[in-house]
Amino acid sequence: MKRVCALLLLLVCLLSVSACGKGGEEKVFTSFIPPKTASVHEDIQVDETNHITIVETKTITPNPDKPDEKILIVTYDWTNGSDKQKVTHGSFLLTAKQDGAALQPNLKHVDDKFLLVKPIQGGETLEGIQQGFELLSDNEVTLSIKGNMQVVFVDGVPKGGYPVEVSISIN
Amino acid sequence: MTKTETLSGKEMLVEKKKFNVFDMIGGIFKPILIVIVGAGVLQTLRDILVQTGAISKVSSSYIFLDGLGSAAFYFLPIFLAISSANVFKATPYLAAAVAAFLLFPNITNLFSWANSVGWNLTLFGKIPITYVKYESSVLPIILIIFFQSKIEPLLKKVIPDLLRSILFPVLTLFITCLAGIIILGPLGTWAGDGLAFVITWINGLAPWLVPTLVGAASPFLVITGSHYSLFPVATQNLAQLGYDTVLMPGMMASNIALAGASFAVAIRAKQKSYKSYCASSGLTSFFGISQSSLYGIAIPLKKPLITSVIGGGIAGFYAGISGIQARSFSTPGLLSLVGYSSPTSNLINALICIVIAFVATFILTFLAGFQEPSRETVRELTGEPISEEEKQEIIEKAEELEAAAREAEEALGDASMEVTRATIARGATRLGETTGLVSPTEDETGEEDDQKGGDA
Incomplete structure (x- = not known):
């Protein structure tokens, strides 16, 4: 009796699964696709909610006795396009590389480093956030801004999330 | 040549007394080596599939396969x-x-x-x-x-x-x-x-000295996790110079040396399951996943650790003087040879380095010998089930112990019954004394005093 019941249950399950499979429409997955590259002063949407605009980049020499030690200061605005309060951490990550190597971060010479951990409400813009990087040479620097998208659907196919790159020349 | 022996009984007790940091690390890793070996083999399989072009690094299959191998390590x-x-x-x-x-x-x-x-x-x-x-x-x-x-x-x-x-x-x-x-x-x-x-x-x-040091000290760097601190140095070298000589050649020499030690132990070991464990660990070390060789063979047996330090150091020295350059960041093992492929002389030197590491450590380990771990340890390492004979032996021993325990329990029951009887008798005597039906004896008075003193 138990076996008959089990078989009947199995049959019902199989029929329901096949019914769902045949009748449903094929689902197409879509997502926001961030640009691969962008430029200074451009409104860059790095994921579905976060917008970054690089306002200014400048190079400083903090120690006049060591002219080779240069710091790149990047100033940018961030718009939190979500409906929740957020901070930069967990929303996006801005890093820099030069000559293929990641640049060492340095916050000693920025105006207000606490903007990096200042929460803002959904829809608000936080202006004048600064980050500093220790330059290795006078060659071009590539800024990478990674939003919080782990997967991006291109033509319905999942691909790994990627950062938006902004090239900056050092004078 | 030292004989290959199996530790048991008294020897195990003596070993316990000589407890040191290596025993401690061995004890910590022993129960989890089965996981490390499994994950190590899966990582090797992943690398082979990627190198041969069977799967792409951006495919979902890669993500699943990578997760299978890497989750246990993460x-x-x-x-x-x-x-x-x-x-x-x-x-x-x-x-x-x-x-x-x-x-x-x-x-x-x-x-x-x-x-x-x-x-x-x-x-x-x-x-x-x-x-x-x-x-x-x-x-x-x-x-x-x-x-x-x-x-x-x-x-x-x-x-x-x-x-x-x-x-x-x-x-x-x-x-x-x-x-x-x-x-x-x-x-x-x-x-x-x-x-x-x-x-x-x-x-x-002295750039030649670095691969020598890394080749010799890699097992200790891995144990302490200090090798992670050298990753930025290697990454920067690759980015700025286009090659690395600091980390990759030395670590490759060390992993291959551990493979050599594992295969030597596999050949000389007596227990079939331990032979198989050592061979599979040797194989994964060949492909750069050396944790099972390090924690399951080199550290617990000690001598293979010394020989792989020597072998890794010699091969690292060759890597240093020949100036081997790794041109990509990959798991330092046989598959990382792709990163040494240009120019041809670099590839030949990398191959010679691998041969030196393997042969030198294999011979040294084979000659130095080792004390094979006990049957129980091997079973724990390999996850091997207990055989019918051993099961029978354990059951017999358990039955003997149970019988002994039962006898002891019975004896204890008899003794406690005697104590109860004596207590009742003493109580009755005291009651008799209190009511004046029985006159107190000297012994009993003394006992009473003792009892009072004890209570106090």
Whole structure:
């Protein structure tokens, strides 16, 4: 009796699964696709909610006795396009590389480093956030801004999330 | 030539007395090696499939296969926490909770973010927290659980019994986790940063010496997790110079040396299952995944560790003087040869380095010999089930012990019955004395005094 019941249950399950499979429409997955590259002063949407605009980049020499030690200061605005309060951490990550190597971060010479951990409400813009990087040479620097998208659907196919790159020349 | 022996009985007791740091590390890793071997083989399979072009690195198949091989290594601190807790006599699941705290995504992401933007993390705005990569780390969690094992008895003493069930886990987790992220965890990182500084300095003076040192000391760098501190040096070299001579050649020499040691042990070992364990560990070491060789063979048997240090050092020296350059960052083993393929002389020197590492360590290990681990240890390592004969033996022993226990219990029952009878008799005598029906005797009075004294 138990076996008959089990078989009947199995049959019902199989029929329901096949019914769902045949009748449903094929689902197409879509997502926001961030640009691969962008430029200074451009409104860059790095994921579905976060917008970054690089306002200014400048190079400083903090120690006049060591002219080779240069710091790149990047100033940018961030718009939190979500409906929740957020901070930069967990929303996006801005890093820099030069000559293929990641640049060492340095916050000693920025105006207000606490903007990096200042929460803002959904829809608000936080202006004048600064980050500093220790330059290795006078060659071009590539800024990478990674939003919080782990997967991006291109033509319905999942691909790994990627950062938006902004090239900056050092004078 | 030293004989290959199996430890048992008295020898095991003698071995216990000679407990040292290597035994401790061996004891911690023994229960989890089965996981490391499985994950190591899966990682090797993943690398082979990628190198042969069977799967793409951006495909979902790669993500699943990579997860199968890498998850066990990523969460290694949790496994280590449980086995360390068993060795140090701490509470295993509290230890696992401590490790889970260190690997909690919000915490690892915060560490990663702070490290990327140069933010100095603090606790309560005052206590500085150093960035540590806890994923796949070894030494930090062992130190932290050792600390936990020391504070647990103290907490048990201090906390009142009534509040123990609540306060004991709360305080253990709070104190251990905080001590872990503030002091104990960063110790390995500070040591690693110092090491990276020294290695970079030596590389400027005598570049040939660095692969020699890394080739010889790699097993210790892996144990302490200090090799992670050399990754930025190697990455920077690859980015700026287009090649690395600091980390990759030395680590390749060391992994192949461990493969040589594993195969030598596989040939000389007597137990079939241990032979098979050593051979599979040797194979994964060949492909750069050397944890099972290191923790399951080299460290517990000691002599293979010494021989692989020598073999790795010799091969590293060759890598140094021939100036081998790794042109890509990959798992340092046989498959990483792709990164040495140009120019041809570089590839030939890399191949010679591999041959030296393998042959030298194989011969040294074969000649030096080793003490084969006991049957129980091998069973634990390999996950081999107990045979019917052994099962029968265990059952017989258990039956003998049960019979002895029953006899002892019966004897105890008789003795307690006698005590009860004597107590009743004494009580009756005292009652008689109190009521004046019986006159007290000298012996009984003395006994009574003793009893009173005892009660007092």
